Amino acid sequence: MSKSAVLLRAFGPTTDVLSTRALAARTGIPRSTVHVLASTLAAEGLLETVPGRGWRLGPLLVGLAGQIIERTGLVAAVEGGLGGLRRAAGQEVHVAQLVGGWTVYLHREAGPVRAPMDNRVGLRAPAWRGGCGKAALSRLPAAEVDERVGRLCRDEGLPPPDRGALHDELGAARRAGYVVSSTFQAGRTSVAAPVVDADGRPVGGLSVAGPSSLFSRAVLARCAQDVVEAASRAARQLTP
Structure with a gap:
């Protein structure tokens, strides 16, 4: 499974927002890599930033x-x-x-x-x-x-x-x-x-x-x- 897919799967039904640190802990991916991947996914609409809190699933997923x-x-x-x-x-x-x-x-x-x-x-x-x-x-x-x-x-x-x-x-x-x-x-x-x-x-x-x-x-x-x-x-x- 690709690291990007692993990041997306980290958001469960009761987990709306995850920080970079929390994503790293959940996935085992280094924090620096998580930040780069999450930024790339956000640029594509698959994630979006929550100021001061981290990341959440993005609007493109709704359409898909x-x-x-x-x-x-x-x-x-x-x-x-x-x-x-x-x-x-x-x-x-x-x-x-x-x-x-x-x-x-x-x-x-x-x-x-x-x-x-x-x-x-x-x-x-x-x-x-x-x-x-x-x-x-x-x-x-x-x-x-x-x-x-x-x-x-x-x-x-x-x-x-x-x-x-x-x-x-x-x-x-x-x-x-x-x-x-x-x-x-x-x-x-x-x-x-x-x-x-x-x-x-x-x-x-x-x-x-x-x-x-x-x-x-x-x-x-x-x-x-x-x-x-x-x-x-x-x-x-x-x-x-």
């Missing part, structure tokens, strides 16, 4: 990422098709795309009553931590799940999840067609279903989520039916 998002068609597929997702006050709809071992949240619909949630648009999170990601992973072969999860953990220095527990959860989600997850944020539950393309490959997932207290057994059953139907509608829109 936008091309990838548009290519999958997930956002266009769900547009106008989420109205059937019945929600109680405080519940939200989330749509996320599967990218390697990550999920990237692309769409969020919240009502007038909002509960604090971490699923902001643009957030990137390990796929096995949230409902949308687990739903998407459930449509992949076990070996591919292991490969994606393992690579992400190695690249980001993250502790791997319990492999057996994860595969048990994904297997149950595959059989049911949806997953109920409360592991992304304490006190929050999501009911999620995978959105697949014409070949049955997962593009991402969509969910209804909110405070766990809002999800009685009856509400869970209703939400499960709703998200499965919404995911099926989105999948039909993806079909050429």
Whole structure:
């Protein structure tokens, strides 16, 4: 991997700004080399300077990422098709795309009553931590799940999840067609279903989520039916 790529990968989902010293510590690249590389990347729009603080990802990446998002068609597929997702006050709809071992949240619909949630648009999170990601992973072969999860953990220095527990959860989600997850944020539950393309490959997932207290057994059953139907509608829109 080139040193420039190593620098870019140093910026994780919870790391917005890194100083030259921090970049050197994270990457093992000498500080003088980091400064030269970062300056070059900034001149190309891949990084930008934050006065007095260091560097952050640059605006060119937004356009490049936008091309990838548009290519999958997930956002266009769900547009106008989420109205059937019945929600109680405080519940939200989330749509996320599967990218390697990550999920990237692309769409969020919240009502007038909002509960604090971490699923902001643009957030990137390990796929096995949230409902949308687990739903998407459930449509992949076990070996591919292991490969994606393992690579992400190695690249980001993250502790791997319990492999057996994860595969048990994904297997149950595959059989049911949806997953109920409360592991992304304490006190929050999501009911999620995978959105697949014409070949049955997962593009991402969509969910209804909110405070766990809002999800009685009856509400869970209703939400499960709703998200499965919404995911099926989105999948039909993806079909050429």
